[in-house]
Amino acid sequence: MHEWLRLPIAAADDVARSVVDDLELLESGALDRHDFEVPAIVIGDSRSVLQGFPSSIVQTTVTSPPYWSLRDYDIEGQIGLESSLDLYIENLVAVFEQVRRVTRDDGTLWLNVGDSYTSGGRTWRAPDRKNPVRAMDVRPPTPSGLKAKDLIGVPWRLAFALQAAGWYLRADVVWNKPNCQPESVKDRPTRSHEYVFLFSKNERYRYDHTAVRGPNDRNVRTVWDINTQAYRDAHFATFPPALVEPCITLSTRQGDLVLDPFLGSGTTGLAAMTLQRRFVGVELNREYVDIAERRLRIAASAA
Numbered sequence: 001m002h003e004w005l006r007l008p009i010a011a012a013d014d015v016a017r018s019v020v021d022d023l024e025l026l027e028s029g030a031l032d033r034h035d036f037e038v039p040a041i042v043i044g045d046s047r048s049v050l051q052g053f054p055s056s057i058v059q060t061t062v063t064s065p066p067y068w069s070l071r072d073y074d075i076e077g078q079i080g081l082e083s084s085l086d087l088y089i090e091n092l093v094a095v096f097e098q099v100r101r102v103t104r105d106d107g108t109l110w111l112n113v114g115d116s117y118t119s120g121g122r123t124w125r126a127p128d129r130k131n132p133v134r135a136m137d138v139r140p141p142t143p144s145g146l147k148a149k150d151l152i153g154v155p156w157r158l159a160f161a162l163q164a165a166g167w168y169l170r171a172d173v174v175w176n177k178p179n180c181q182p183e184s185v186k187d188r189p190t191r192s193h194e195y196v197f198l199f200s201k202n203e204r205y206r207y208d209h210t211a212v213r214g215p216n217d218r219n220v221r222t223v224w225d226i227n228t229q230a231y232r233d234a235h236f237a238t239f240p241p242a243l244v245e246p247c248i249t250l251s252t253r254q255g256d257l258v259l260d261p262f263l264g265s266g267t268t269g270l271a272a273m274t275l276q277r278r279f280v281g282v283e284l285n286r287e288y289v290d291i292a293e294r295r296l297r298i299a300a301s302a303a
């Protein structure tokens with residue numbers, strides 16, 4: 001059994017009933033979706049945790065899985081340190097197959113994932129003085145078919161794998177970072193963007209194009225300029241609330257359930273709470289759960 005944390009969001013919240021009970025009641029039809037009281041955090045490996053969730057309860061998922069071979073989160077069962085790229089993609093496809101099952105028929109997935117370069121035969125990453133969190137002990141071998149110094153194209157490889165698994169790939173949003181990290185490179189441009197893919201479970205899905213508008217009341221475009229924002233307690237990449245909020249606003253209504261299977265410091269939970277959506281997050285590392293819990297409790301008490 002996984003450990004659940006239930007975060008009281010209001011004094012009236014019935015904290016006595018556990019989220020597990022809620023999920024069971026929900027599955028048996030005895031509980032209406034709108035009575036499902038969250039936010040909640042489940043501590044465990046999202047590969048197995050999600051298997052315990054009932055089908056078709058989540059309206060949207062906004063998440064950023066660990067990038068391949070970029071960072072050691074220092075915990076057994078972590079995704080991202082697989083010896084091959086294929087295995088990494090396979091593991092993520094397995095998680096997102098569960099995400100697809102728990103997603104409502106008109107639901108969506110917003111997926112942010114970063115890219116990396118092949119190591120060129122090195123088996124460790126040199127400490128990067130300008131970006132210390134990037135230093136780590138191991139680096140996997142160069143994937144077959146690639147050469148030293150190749151950009152791997154991880155986001156697109158994952159997007160194609162999810163498309164093949166059944167998701168509809170609907171948009172590739174470019175998250176442009178005006179304040180991107182400097183890089184000590186002299187033979188290519190400094191990388192200043194990441195992708196956020198929008199997937200849907202079916203051909204038709206909830207997406208309210210009037211809920212967020214671009215300049216001059218235009219439809220939102222695919223390049224979003226948003227500064228990165230480090231969360232002081234986290235030793236890893238967190239995405240800024242400003243990146244998550246439009247995703248949630250465009251694809252859910254108040255009261256809908258939002259999921260993040262790789263919770264980290266809890267940014268998606270924070271955005272969901274701010275926008276009065278229900279939320280459930282999954283995180284493997286207890287230390288990060290503590291950070292997310294603290295962050296969500298502060299937001300709850302300020303509300």
Ligand SMILES: C[S@@+](CC[C@H](N)C(=O)[O-])C[C@H]1O[C@@H](n2cnc3c(N)ncnc32)[C@H](O)[C@@H]1O
Nearest residue numbers: 045046064066078079238239262264265267284
């Ligand atoms: C890129 S971080 C997410 C950051 C998050 N978006 C934020 O804003 O803080 C990825 C997270 O996935 C977690 N993780 C790695 N493998 C996992 C697994 N198998 N199940 C659940 N969480 C996992 C890591 O511990 C890390 O916190």
